[in-house]
Amino acid sequence: MIAVMSATGMTAVLGGCGTTGSSDVTLRLVAADYGDSAANSSQKYWDRLAKGYEAQHPDVKVDVSVYSWNDVDRKVKDMVAAGDAPDLAQIGAYADYAAAGDLYEAGDLLSIPVQADFPSQLAEAGQWNHAQYGIPFAASTRVLFYNKTLFSEAGITPPTTWDDLAADAKALKAHGVTYPYALPLGSEEAQAETMQWLLSGGGGYTDDIGTYTIDSSQNVDTFTWLKDELVGKGLTGPTAPGRLNRATAFAAFADGQVGMLNGHPTLIKQAEKKGVKFGAVPMPSRAGQTTSTPSMGVTDWMAAFKQNGHAEQVGDFLDYVYSEKNVLDFSREYGLLPVTTSASQAMTDSSRAQDEQLRPFLEQLPTSELYPAGKTSWAAVSADVKKQIGTAVASTGDPTGVLTRLQSEATAADSRAKTG
Known part of the structure; x- marks a missing residue:
């Protein structure tokens, strides 16, 4: 995949508002850093996104920790081994956690329109044992x-x-x-x-x-x-x-x-x-x-852990994360390719110079070769x-x-x- 510089591993605990049918739930998200400096660290992206979600959901808080690609997969692995899994992890691989029974299936979390918005190639790459556990988050070609x-x-x-x-x-x-x-x-x-x-x-x-x-x-x-x-x-x-x-x-x-x-x-x-x-x-x-x-294609993954039992809140938050606007905002912020059909079409139809620059990469994605991410090994x-x-x-x-x-x-x- 795909990321550049390391963040400092700082954690943002965010306050907010909204409702999903239960009270005072804190979702913990561990994510990788796609920024090339502190000025555009992914921490800032997730902070903005979390605040926007919390404004609509007063009973849910989103606690975001961002780590460099050198550290994030190991960090999540250590958390899971210690019995302290996050609710969500945006990382490089998912299949070993799926095989261990640690993850929710995508279909148990996402609304039907959101799940149907992933291109079949990426959705299939997120499957382990014929069920989708890896949710595509960001993509690129080389x-x-x-x-x-x-x-x-x-x-x-x-x-x-x-x-x-x-x-x-x-x-x-x-x-x-x-x-x-x-x-x-x-x-x-x-x-x-x-x-x-x-x-x-x-x-x-x-x-x-x-x-x-x-x-x-x-x-x-x-x-x-x-x-x-x-x-x-x-x-x-x-x-x-x-x-x-x-x-x-x-x-x-x-x-x-x-x-x-x-x-x-x-x-x-x-x-x-x-x-x-x-x-x-x-x-x-x-x-x-x-x-x-x-061309080599790379997809990074969002994985949702069962341990804390927040399926309803996790699913609702992910529907927000994968809205067309939020997918496009992330892709444009970090120069990456959208992982949903709606956002990809919006980028294809756009006359923005940045989107036009990304179009050749986007055109390669459907025929690119991806990592064997569905193998637990x-x-x-x-x-x-x-x-x-x-x-x-x-x-x-x-x-x-x-x-x-x-x-x-x-x-x-x-x-x-x-x-x-």
């Missing part, structure tokens, strides 16, 4: 961003193949560009950069029936190429990919220090604030591929990828060994999930 000024100075054009990308990176390095191609395989979001490269090499995390194929020959070839042709030739910048987080890479792009990188829509606003002239093209494919690289597999994948491209790294180890761990995690 493209290759490039710095037009740096490309012009180096006399190069946007790449369409891996060989083109390597040649462009070499030319950018010769012109003194700090990060010819930024390869963020650090702990923040390595699973995303990894997936986009796996797709571009004709592979992926799983096959068509959902079996993990992390150590497939295509995937090994992809990471061998990255190690030998980009990292090994000094074309990925001064920071080792395993220590480079996406937030840092995005900030460097906005500062004019990056020639190329995979990015999602939030990078548009960051780059424009700094006056960077940029373009965006589909992710290049391996030379000789007969089909274009599918995915959270553990994603965490393992974040920890280990950067070592595959290090100078002493062994792509075959790292991918084989990840495959073994993924297979074991999948087996435990199925038998547990």
Whole structure:
């Protein structure tokens, strides 16, 4: 997914008004931060939203805690393990909680019009055991961003193949560009950069029936190429990919220090604030591929925990969260794609410049490849990828060994999930 900078983990306890048929209920929500600074932290978005809801519901308060993407999934996991689950968690994975019986089904909470407003692709991605537990919250697709000024100075054009990308990176390095191609395989979001490269090499995390194929020959070839042709030739910048987080890479792009990188829509606003002239093209494919690289799609999730028993209040609050206006407000605030059909149509029909910029990403979403979020093992597999994948491209790294180890761990995690 999808987020940028960390908040300080501060908690806002909000007072308000309204009624849902019971008195003095406090809903606790833990959410991820999509902001790139304190000025636009997601805490401010949720504070505004909660106050608007409370104004209509005097017997319900909404207590919001926002954490960075580096911390939020672990924070929720620790809360659940301690028997102190929040009512709602806006996080990166849901299936392990669904399998444990911790979550409400979406149909037990949402009104019929709200549930029907999710595109089928996203609703199906939120299913575990043929029932929807993961409620899509924010979405994005990925493209290759490039710095037009740096490309012009180096006399190069946007790449369409891996060989083109390597040649462009070499030319950018010769012109003194700090990060010819930024390869963020650090702990923040390595699973995303990894997936986009796996797709571009004709592979992926799983096959068509959902079996993990992390150590497939295509995937090994992809990471061998990255190690030998980009990292090994000094074309990925001064920071080792395993220590480079996406937030840092995005900030460097906005500062004019990056020639190329995979990015999602939030990078548009960051780059424009700094006056960077940029373009965006589909992710290049391996030379000789007969089909274009599918875009990677990312959906983050809202999950509702049963522990506190506030189903009525949770459902009513979620109907408010997923109103067309609120979905559009969030998408526009953070440069992300709407997860409801009504908001997507409103964005498509809009003449606002910002909405027009997001339209190419929005058009890719229906055919994009998503994480295998419905697998209860995915959270553990994603965490393992974040920890280990950067070592595959290090100078002493062994792509075959790292991918084989990840495959073994993924297979074991999948087996435990199925038998547990």
